[in-house]
Amino acid sequence: MNTESTSNELWSNVEDSQVPSISSQNYAIPFTEDIYYQISTSSSSNSNDYLSSEVDVTDNDITNSNLIENNLLNEEENLVNHILDRTNEPLQNHINNENILLRHSSNIKPTSNTFTLINEQGPNQMIDVSKYIFDSLKQAIESADFSESLAYQTKTSAQINAKSLELKQLIGETQSKILSLQERFERGVEVSRNIRKNLDYAKKSIEKINGILRTEYPIEYNKTRENIMERNFNTEDNE
């Protein structure tokens, strides 16, 4: 009974306050003065670099500003890795993975990640790894963003579907056209073969008739031949 009530309290606590149910401080990484010194040195040099670069990019040079941001992120990433090497925590791999994800995600702003936590905290503070992981998860399951991405995915999928159907339709039409053209071609081949046969037969017949007429009726044959050569087909003249 006690366990159940504790469990319910645990759940309600999680849901109402939207904070991790475990004491995150138990898993926090100690933040020593040595680390803080390195961070402040690094961040001050970063900020100097940034400021000096910003003077150079007065013409709104977007490429330069992107480079600066990348440099900043790399610096911060090296710093976190350095801290994790020192603490030798088992969560190291997980954080590294998270860093890789952060590096690839342009939408996640640095304000919500560990780097800012480090910068905001002074010496003798703790890096709240649990809070960082919890915040990351909370951001990941943000329902509004999820719905929007789902709608976008659905639209893209539908467009692909529509294009795919259109392509299928066009392929079908093309195939039927090819089939009908193939049929017509085969029919044409057959017709031309018949025509050739007929022409050959007609040629042979003409040659045969010509031979007979030339020998049996030479006068008429030559007269008619002259008329044909002169292209005089008038029947009255012939008579």
Next chain:
Amino acid sequence: MSTRKKNILKVIILGDSGVGKTSLMHRYVNNKYSQQYKATIGADFLTKEVDVDDKVATMQVWDTAGQERFQSLGVAFYRGADCCVLVYDVTNTKSFENIKTWRDEFLVHANVSSPETFPFVILGNKIDCEENKKVVNTKSAQELAQSLGNVPLFFTSAKDAINVDNAFEEIARNALQQNQNDADAFEDDFNDAINIQLDGEPNSCSC
């Protein structure tokens, strides 16, 4: 998780192409209507704050594509729905006959916990049309609604804003109820705590 879900009521509108799903959604959310027909690609959603029985919630209305070619290959957005609205056109018999198909399609893909009790609402749209154009009579619509488990039925017009608000109020009420049921079921499922204390754990160091 249940607390997060309590604030958002997910409503899916389904129906044949051209029955007026998008128009109904825009009439309800933006109180606007356009005569121009533009096929919905995939799906889209609009949100509206609703106040049902003194409970405030955000209704997320998902409008879907009716045309087969614009339907998405995946219908992942069906999941997590709290109410499904089935729309038909009173001047189109085919759209009325397909209501059951849309319902079955939804139940197959939405993976609802209890398909028998999941809330559906049927809307017969375009009642502003001339009487001689109306081919689906009221009686057959009522019979269908009854056969599908006494599903609430409304005759609406997105064009003339007839009955749209009433219908969506009922939809919101049903969605809220379903949402509450889901939340209760979730709590019932996870009310047993896991005992992390080892029974045989020695009290003192064994060395």
